[in-house]
Amino acid sequence: MAMSGGTDDGEPMMEMNTTPLIDVMLVLLIMFIITIPIQTHAVKVDLPQPSNEPQNINVEPDKNKVIVTPDGQITWNSQPINEVQLRQYLDQTVMMNPQPELHFQPDPLAKYNRVDQILAIIKRANVTKLGFVGNEQYRNDF
Template identity: 70%
Template sequence: MAMSGGRDDGEPMMEMNTTPLIDVMLVLLIMFIITIPIQTHAVKIDLPVNSDKNTPPPIDPIKNTVSVDPMGTVTWNGTPIDLVTLRLYLDRTRAMSPEPELHVQPDPQARYAIVDNILAIIKRSGVTKMGFVGNEQYRAF
């Protein structure tokens, strides 16, 4: 309904005109939006620098040892690694001539599922010179 000028009976209009209030609120809203500073989110990250000297992985050309401790940490020649890195090291040892020996040494308290997963990775990599080291610790008296 459009703005009315009152009733036909001559009484004054009792409704408040809200149009100026809405105009003032819109002007204040626009001023508030304009005065808000632009938010800039900066996350500082130290990215690794690409160096020309790529350090070769710690692969021994004679023999390498993969061991698993009771906490499930996989180590390659004493250095903790993840399973992707293990596969990468195994692929690199396969490419070496002659292929170095791989000694697998799980701890007696290591979980079977973790050791089984490592043995599956070794089998999929195609390593031919592999042996278990430290089997005497499993000997029953």
């Protein structure tokens, strides 16, 4: 670092040397960063508890039908279900041999975002036999 001398007339320098102050502040900052406890983020999730009761799972061995109603409700073989149940049913169908067909029929008035969410659930479940039904009613529209 360059040091500036006073004027040639012999007067003392009027500027304060801030280099030691900055060095002390940097050391204190590093010590403060090191001593901060690591933040642990925890998200509490209520997981379903396993039960010994036989589950009444409505999975057909040949084909199953998922319908999305205009209000966003999901139905599995005409029974209303939620997203967790849908994933459970899909996991069961993937394990079956041969894998049953999954017929997906969104209502024309269903919101696209909701239909997209349900298709994402189906994709994450690795369903290989998926068919869209009900589209034949639109064949003359285009």
